[in-house]
Amino acid sequence: MKVLVINSGSSSLKADVLHTGDGTRVLSVLVERVGQPGAVAHVGGTSRSIDAPDHARALRAVLPALIQAGPLEAVGHRVVHGGESFTAPTLIEGDVLDALGGLVPLAPLHLPGNLAGIQASLEALPELPHVAVFDTAFHASLPRRARTYPLSHELRRGAGLRKYGFHGPSHHHVTRRAATYLQSDVRDLRIVSCHLGNGSSACAVELGRSVETTMGLTPLGGLVMGTRPGDLDPGVILHLLRHGYSPDAIDAQLHRHSGLAGLSGTSGDLRDILERSQQGDDPARLAIQVFTHRLTQAIASMAASMAGLDVLVFTAGIGQNSPIVRQRACAKLGFLGVRLDDDLNRDAKVSHAHDVAEISHRHSRVKVLVIATDESLAIARDAAKIASGHHKVSQPRTIPIAVSARHVHLTQEAVEILFGKGHTLTPRNPLSQPGQFACEETVDLLGPRRTIERVRVLGPTRRACQVEVARTDEFFLGIDAPVRASGDLDGTPGITLRGPRGKLELKQGVICAWRHIHMTPQDAEDFGVKDRDIVEVEVGGGPRRLIFGDVLVRVHNSFALEMHIDTDEANAAELDSGTPGELVRAEAGGSLRRRRVLYDTPVP
Numbered sequence: 001m002k003v004l005v006i007n008s009g010s011s012s013l014k015a016d017v018l019h020t021g022d023g024t025r026v027l028s029v030l031v032e033r034v035g036q037p038g039a040v041a042h043v044g045g046t047s048r049s050i051d052a053p054d055h056a057r058a059l060r061a062v063l064p065a066l067i068q069a070g071p072l073e074a075v076g077h078r079v080v081h082g083g084e085s086f087t088a089p090t091l092i093e094g095d096v097l098d099a100l101g102g103l104v105p106l107a108p109l110h111l112p113g114n115l116a117g118i119q120a121s122l123e124a125l126p127e128l129p130h131v132a133v134f135d136t137a138f139h140a141s142l143p144r145r146a147r148t149y150p151l152s153h154e155l156r157r158g159a160g161l162r163k164y165g166f167h168g169p170s171h172h173h174v175t176r177r178a179a180t181y182l183q184s185d186v187r188d189l190r191i192v193s194c195h196l197g198n199g200s201s202a203c204a205v206e207l208g209r210s211v212e213t214t215m216g217l218t219p220l221g222g223l224v225m226g227t228r229p230g231d232l233d234p235g236v237i238l239h240l241l242r243h244g245y246s247p248d249a250i251d252a253q254l255h256r257h258s259g260l261a262g263l264s265g266t267s268g269d270l271r272d273i274l275e276r277s278q279q280g281d282d283p284a285r286l287a288i289q290v291f292t293h294r295l296t297q298a299i300a301s302m303a304a305s306m307a308g309l310d311v312l313v314f315t316a317g318i319g320q321n322s323p324i325v326r327q328r329a330c331a332k333l334g335f336l337g338v339r340l341d342d343d344l345n346r347d348a349k350v351s352h353a354h355d356v357a358e359i360s361h362r363h364s365r366v367k368v369l370v371i372a373t374d375e376s377l378a379i380a381r382d383a384a385k386i387a388s389g390h391h392k393v394s395q396p397r398t399i400p401i402a403v404s405a406r407h408v409h410l411t412q413e414a415v416e417i418l419f420g421k422g423h424t425l426t427p428r429n430p431l432s433q434p435g436q437f438a439c440e441e442t443v444d445l446l447g448p449r450r451t452i453e454r455v456r457v458l459g460p461t462r463r464a465c466q467v468e469v470a471r472t473d474e475f476f477l478g479i480d481a482p483v484r485a486s487g488d489l490d491g492t493p494g495i496t497l498r499g500p501r502g503k504l505e506l507k508q509g510v511i512c513a514w515r516h517i518h519m520t521p522q523d524a525e526d527f528g529v530k531d532r533d534i535v536e537v538e539v540g541g542g543p544r545r546l547i548f549g550d551v552l553v554r555v556h557n558s559f560a561l562e563m564h565i566d567t568d569e570a571n572a573a574e575l576d577s578g579t580p581g582e583l584v585r586a587e588a589g590g591s592l593r594r595r596r597v598l599y600d601t602p603v604p
């Protein structure tokens with residue numbers, strides 16, 4: 001398939017037309033200084049000045065050449081941040097563009113340019129399928145321990161602060177390529193991939209999946225970069241704020257004046273720095289020392305998170321072209337089994353045509369490879385897969401997951417028995433389903449074997465009392481309750497509830513809640529499911545990734561999209577609330593594995 005790949009930055013627009021089969025490039029285009037005076041378009045081997053006050057005009061100027069390189073069958077767009085919702089390449093249709101717009105605060109420097117490029121190409125090429133391919137998506141598999149920042153619950157959940165990771169298409173591409181070069185299955189290798197360019201990151205790939213990476217919430221963290229510092233003591237930012245630096249001034253320092261540029265005092269381009277260091281320039285030498293020291297540390301730390309290392313990959317501008325950086329980065333990694341062959345390292349040359357060079361010594365336990373990255377090809381192949389319909393999934397693609405702790409629903413009559421005549425439930429905090437809330441009130445569950453105290457009551461009151469517990473609770477209480485949909489209580493066991501003002505013996509009502517997804521009719525249409533369907537949902541990116549079968553779909557206008565599982569189920573997959581799940585298809589292009597079930601009308 002011939003695919004146009006567009007990578008639009010804040011002031012540039014890059015485009016490649018590629019054959020996804022053999023990876024050949026038909027045409028490469030770069031427009032520089034978009035939105036500024038003096039824009040230049042480089043098309044193939046020629047350059048010319050153009051008028052490009054915005055991305056739409058820049059694209060229009062080079063469009064005839066791109067179309068001529070066709071026939072184009074799809075457009076792949078590099079999108080730097082997919083947030084929590086976009087964890088796979090996504091067809092741009094419906095409200096996807098709006099949803100991407102909502103992610104701008106996560107990547108304010110990059111996403112507006114990405115979106116401007118998408119908008120311009122949707123207008124210019126409306127008949128083609130457009131696919132967003134995310135830098136962050138490859139890292140959706142980061143286990144919880146790796147993606148979690150040690151911050152308060154308020155910041156982690158409320159403000160959504162977590163590690164995302166970037167350069168996904170590059171890490172994905174070079175680790176797959178390393179495996180094919182070594183004639184291994186990528187799942188049998190523990191690989192550290194070092195993408196070292198203007199932006200740099202390292203990534204630990206185990207079982208073919210990203211399990212740790214150096215960049216975080218934004219592409220500022222991790223390794224030293226051309227103009228960005230990488231990891232810093234967070235106190236540095238506080239110090240600057242308290243000494244009169246505005247957020248914008250700090251932003252400029254961190255994005256434009258730090259890293260190699262800041263250390264060397266001039267350029268962030270390693271070629272200049274290497275030249276100056278050879279002439280004895282001390283800041284240039286320091287820049288190289290700090291860069292390679294941090295790189296060595298990062299490689300070792302990535303290897304430690306996999307408890308070992310089989311393959312080390314260097315890629316991107318610096319990784320592919322700088323023997324000195326590779327040699328310095330590896331010099332202290334002998335303890336990990338890394339040993340370079342100095343001649344092979346010095347002579348390594350890679351290109352799209354000859355994309356792998358092996359530079360490890362023949363006695364090195366770890367294979368060290370230089371691999372030419374090809375982000376455009378990786379994006380083109382992802383776009384082709386989606387465009388050809390094999391993995392076409394409508395939006396919203398992922399489903400937030402809420403973990404329900406044990407809880408009790410009461411009738412008004414029960415409320416008055418347990419809490420006193422005339423008592424009404426006191427809302428404590430709203431729940432995600434509209435109109436539902438957790439109450440200040442709690443009750444004790446008195447089982448035949450043991451008691452569980454202070455179980456939260458949920459409001460509003462219902463037509464029947466219902467006690468929802470996890471399997472572990474059942475063992476503890478000494479009760480054998482069935483897995484049931486909410487409201488389906490016939491034949492379920494009872495239990496005694498104890499409140500501050502009285503006891504209530506329920507004849508029935510204890511259930512282990514059937515895992516289920518709440519969704520609106522529109523969500524159901526997007527996912528291609530109906531009320532009472534049973535589907536499979538894949539959840540968790542970490543080592544305990546799980547496919548939950550027998551997930552009940554519940555559709556109602558009053559619902560908000562969310563899957564509910566209990567604490568046992570969440571623990572089995574090492575999940576916490578908000579982790580996205582994904583409807584699983586039986587086969588590429590096939591229909592959801594589902595069967596219809598009967599149960600009583602949904603109880604909102």
Ligand code: AMP
Binds near residue numbers: 199270316
């Ligand atoms: P990228 O972002 O992958 O295009 O990488 C760009 C960076 O690669 C440049 O800023 C240079 O620092 C670096 N680079 C490119 N060629 C060389 C080279 N021959 N030697 C050292 N560094 C290089």
